[in-house]
Amino acid sequence: MLKFVLLILISVSLNAKSCAVLLYHHFSDEMPKSTSISPKLFEQHLQYLQVNEFKVLPLKTLLSKLKDNDLPDRCVVLTTDDAYQSIYTNAYPLLKKYQMPMAVFVATQAIDKNYKAMMSWNQMREIQGEYVKFYNHTAAHSHLLDLNKAQVKTQIEQAQNSLYQALGTTDKVLAYPYGESNLSILKQVEELDYIAFGQQSGVVSKASDLQNLPRFPMAANFAKMKSFQLKVNTLPMPLVKKRINPIIDKNPPMLNLTFEISQSKPQQDGFNCFANGGVDINWKDDKNVEIVAKKPLMHRRNKYNCTMPSQSKEKYYWHSVQWINPSIAE
Structure with missing residues (x-):
């Protein structure tokens, strides 16, 4: 069953x-x-x-x-x-x-x-x-x-x-x-x-x-x-819907994501995020994960891009956040 x-x-x-x-x-x-x-x-x-x-x-x-x-x-x-x-x-x-x-x-x-x-x-x-x-x-x-x-x-x-x-x-x-x-x-x-x-x-x-x-x-x-x-x-990454504040108030910013269903250990291991300088990923439990860049974000606009393999070899789950530092002028 x-x-x-x-x-x-x-x-x-x-x-x-x-x-x-x-x-x-x-x-x-x-x-x-x-x-x-x-x-x-x-x-x-x-x-x-x-x-x-x-x-x-x-x-x-x-x-x-x-x-x-x-x-x-x-x-x-x-x-x-x-x-x-x-x-x-x-x-x-x-x-x-x-x-x-x-x-x-x-x-x-x-x-x-x-x-x-x-x-x-x-x-x-x-x-x-x-x-x-x-x-x-x-x-x-x-x-x-x-x-x-x-x-x-x-x-x-x-x-x-x-x-x-x-x-x-x-x-x-x-x-x-x-x-x-x-x-x-x-x-x-x-x-x-x-x-x-x-x-x-x-x-x-x-x-x-x-x-x-x-x-x-x-x-x-x-x-x-x-x-x-x-x-x-x-x-789409199977996440609980949540409105995220994209403004950087603490640098590097912490991203908290909640999955709709529990993620197995292999799924958690396959979950990866990318930012300049790399990221640290911390699973709080089988649904909740924290992502934070290893270094402060240096540009006005910066992204965390997260992916995870699906059961199909040809497709990936994807989620991204654009972080903005308004104090940096263009």
Whole structure:
């Protein structure tokens, strides 16, 4: 009987209702590698998704199915931040070719100021439709942590109004500039009735925070095919849902995770986390684990990435937290 129950749990976990959301910026061989993917490699991403029969969903469909806990297997969503010209020139033709949708998050002031690196409103109107939709990335792309509550609201609502006036956008979906937020901003965004995305890696599932949904960055080495294939096949770490304060108040910060079910000794041994300088992992019991970096985190934005093998050799569980030190300026 116990063996039968374990088999059911394994089957459920390997078919977890989840979706890998990918984050792109530039589609170019000429822009900074840290935020770019070549058009050739991006096409390889789309080819892989097509050949392997992934369900590439529009963002709006993802959010609807997430609320209903009805995400399909092998689910992927494509997103990009900042509305650069290379979306219009390089990404959009490929999206049409492979008939795959993408969500673009727009910082609207750059468009109003006609920055050459960005698409124009006319270009957005031209490509908006079946394969491209546009959403809120605030007005000025400011560090929201540097603003007061009224200023945060203004940044969000000004951008939403511009998107509505120019493109007819009504869906209240936000991507935080730089992926930065804190508990106060998360609560404020929830009160404003927005769903929001960060820039920490991981897969979206019922356990995800609707005001800080994860996305896998796709640029530089992270966009290479081996890394891409690993991430689109990733499963959500089976954790109890919990809102985490991403602000570093003690450096290095302590991350406490609670698993939904007890983890065996082999599972605990397979659980691993990564940060600059390494981490210490301390299992308090068979469900609760503490993770802390061995050294203070030195950048404004830092990540703990945690993985654990699943019963399938091809898939890993994944969970990530982006820690932010607002005292470090950019």
